[in-house]
Every structure is written in structure tokens, then in C-alpha cells.
Amino acid sequence: MKWLAKLIYFKILGWKVVGNTNFSKHSVKKAVLIGAPHTSWHDFYIGILLRAVLDIKVNFIGKKELFVFPLGWFLRRLGGAPIDRQAKENKVKAIAKLFQETNEFRMALAPEGTRKKVSKWRTGFYYIAKEAKVPIIMFTLDFENKQNHISAPFYPSDDVEADFEFIHNFFKGVKGKIPEYS
Numbered sequence: 001m002k003w004l005a006k007l008i009y010f011k012i013l014g015w016k017v018v019g020n021t022n023f024s025k026h027s028v029k030k031a032v033l034i035g036a037p038h039t040s041w042h043d044f045y046i047g048i049l050l051r052a053v054l055d056i057k058v059n060f061i062g063k064k065e066l067f068v069f070p071l072g073w074f075l076r077r078l079g080g081a082p083i084d085r086q087a088k089e090n091k092v093k094a095i096a097k098l099f100q101e102t103n104e105f106r107m108a109l110a111p112e113g114t115r116k117k118v119s120k121w122r123t124g125f126y127y128i129a130k131e132a133k134v135p136i137i138m139f140t141l142d143f144e145n146k147q148n149h150i151s152a153p154f155y156p157s158d159d160v161e162a163d164f165e166f167i168h169n170f171f172k173g174v175k176g177k178i179p180e181y182s
Contacts, residue, residue, distance in 0.1 A: 005049050006052075009046075009050070014146050015046070015049075016147045017147070018147055019149045019150040019151060028106075028135060028137065029105075030099050030105050031106050031136065031153060032125050032134060032136050032137070033139060034125050034137075034167075035047060035141050036111055036112060037141060037174060037176035038110030039117075039176030039178040040115055040176065040178050056106065058107075058108050059079040059081055059105055059106060059107050060108050061083045061107065061109065062081075062082060062083070063083065063084075064082035066080075092127045093131060096131035096132040099134055106137075111125050115178075115181065116181055126163065126167075135153030135155050136153070136167070137152075137153055139151070140170075140171060143176055143179075149170075
């Protein structure tokens, strides 16, 4: 399937990967991966193709209501893990626990939390990485240049403002599929 993903990603769609492409095979077995800007459903298949091209295992979480047969079977096969968003438990701690339960877990998510334009990102990804003591790896969904730029692993510090400035600067000027939502 890797050859098919490469054919679609590189040849048919004309995308490219730049930046840190070796993180998965060598040292980073656990990380929070954030992709932005998340402006369209097209981001999902670009992400699926990207992980196949890089030959890495990547997981994602979704609301438990999505994980019913037959869609639930398909989402689990893609690396999905259901989460109960209505429960009273601390979501950050519950998700961070997923990192402790396995030797390899890379969780991808969109920091905006939606495909619409937002003025402020959600912060859960940051606190999950801190709680799980794993790095954040950023990747762009740059439809203007048809590329995914992947960052080096970044470990959150105790300076939240400086960390978010660093993270936002990585995505500065990147345009999603729907540019006005970027």
C-alpha cells in the first residue's frame, strides 16, 4: 500500500514533504502531532497519505459516537481511538494515559478543534504533551504550496506564552484548503 500512497501523494496530487521526515524511525516513538491549518475534510486524507508515505504509525482520537459499526471498525483500523467527550473525567489525563499504555503512540490532531476559522487554538494538545512527557511535532497542511512541512520534536517548557509563540510561528503564512479559514 505504501507504493500506492506515494503514487497518489507525489504523482497524482503533486504534494511534497519537507523538514524532519525521519523522526518516527529513529527515536520518537511517542509524540503529539499537530497539523494546521485545519480548514477542510481534505486534510484527513492528506494526513492518511502522509503517514503512509513516511511509513509511520499514527493514531487519532474521535468522539465515541463515531466509533459504531461499520465506521467504527474502519476508524480503528486507521488508528482511531474513541474518547467520551461528555464524561466528567479529566480529558488531558485520560488521553495522556494512552501514551503510557503502549510502546508506540503518536497522536495527531488539529489544534483549532474545528475546520472553521478560529481566533484562538485549543490548548489541550499542549497540556497532553506536558502530562505525557512527550514532544510536540508540528506539520503543515499547506495547500498553496502542496506540501507538508514537519518540525523537529519540540518539548513544552514551563513558559506557555513563549511555547505558543514558537508553535504559531511555525505555521505563520501557511494556507489551508480554504484560505479564509487559515
